[in-house]
Amino acid sequence: MACGGIELVNVSKSYGRLRALRGVTLTVRPGEIYGLLGPNGAGKTTALKIIVGLLRPDSGLVRVCGVDVVAERERALRRVGYVPENPVVFENLKVIEFFRLVASLRGIPREVFEERLKRYVQLFDLEGELGKRMGKLSRGNAQKVLAVAAFLPEPDVLVMDEPMSGMDPEAQRAFREEVARFARKGAAVIISSHQLPMVERLCTRVGIISGGRLLAEGALDEIRSRVGAGADAALEEVYLKLVGGGAG
Ligand SMILES: Nc1ncnc2c1ncn2[C@@H]1O[C@H](COP(=O)(O)OP(=O)(O)OP(=O)(O)O)[C@@H](O)[C@H]1O
Numbered sequence: 001m002a003c004g005g006i007e008l009v010n011v012s013k014s015y016g017r018l019r020a021l022r023g024v025t026l027t028v029r030p031g032e033i034y035g036l037l038g039p040n041g042a043g044k045t046t047a048l049k050i051i052v053g054l055l056r057p058d059s060g061l062v063r064v065c066g067v068d069v070v071a072e073r074e075r076a077l078r079r080v081g082y083v084p085e086n087p088v089v090f091e092n093l094k095v096i097e098f099f100r101l102v103a104s105l106r107g108i109p110r111e112v113f114e115e116r117l118k119r120y121v122q123l124f125d126l127e128g129e130l131g132k133r134m135g136k137l138s139r140g141n142a143q144k145v146l147a148v149a150a151f152l153p154e155p156d157v158l159v160m161d162e163p164m165s166g167m168d169p170e171a172q173r174a175f176r177e178e179v180a181r182f183a184r185k186g187a188a189v190i191i192s193s194h195q196l197p198m199v200e201r202l203c204t205r206v207g208i209i210s211g212g213r214l215l216a217e218g219a220l221d222e223i224r225s226r227v228g229a230g231a232d233a234a235l236e237e238v239y240l241k242l243v244g245g246g247a248g
């Protein structure tokens, strides 16, 4: 089941004169849950869009499941589930129609789809939302729907941009457990987030990006010791030390 995960090698990307990514190299192996952290405007969304082929890097290499995303986007993305930061979704589709569309685009057989959907509707308490139009959902319910859409095809790679923003505590727990289940099955997962306590509980490795550069990367213990923080220091403390350049 497991594929080759996610690889970025020396990836740079500018928007006009603004250098959003400056030589970022990172790897997310099968079974890993990688938390991509960093201040607003650091380049997290840019990096995730490059991984899913929505943006082309100016230079560097991007591979998903061992396939070059720039050269063979469609083949590379067959096994990827993506939660976008600003979903431009089908406002007028009903939620159930949106899920059916995902199923047909991803070639999920009907019975398999019905079974999976039933489980997710229960898990995320979405029964009352299925008949609503996508544009009329509350923020948290819209996030749940997008997460479920990413999970439904049972991808080998999950790329999620602030997927839990707005989710209630129950949904956050269900989300964490589901992501952990995917990782146990060998999926490679990358999640950008500002919710550090959640990242601490869920992620096996974190990368902290600022100004388009990766400042630090590793298991929490590794980056703790890098900034001289104690073994019980919270991720927030470590993060603030790194991003604040050691101040505080
Ligand atoms: N389409 C665009 N055109 C021009 N500049 C852009 C574009 N998208 C992003 N940027 C700029 O690139 C930089 C990185 O943005 P990005 O969205 O990747 O940051 P981020 O880390 O996801 O931030 P946030 O935590 O606020 O979501 C920012 O300076 C942003 O203003």
Ligand SMILES: [Mg+2]
Residues within 6 Å of the ligand: 044, 045, 046, 085, 161
């Ligand atoms: Mg972003």
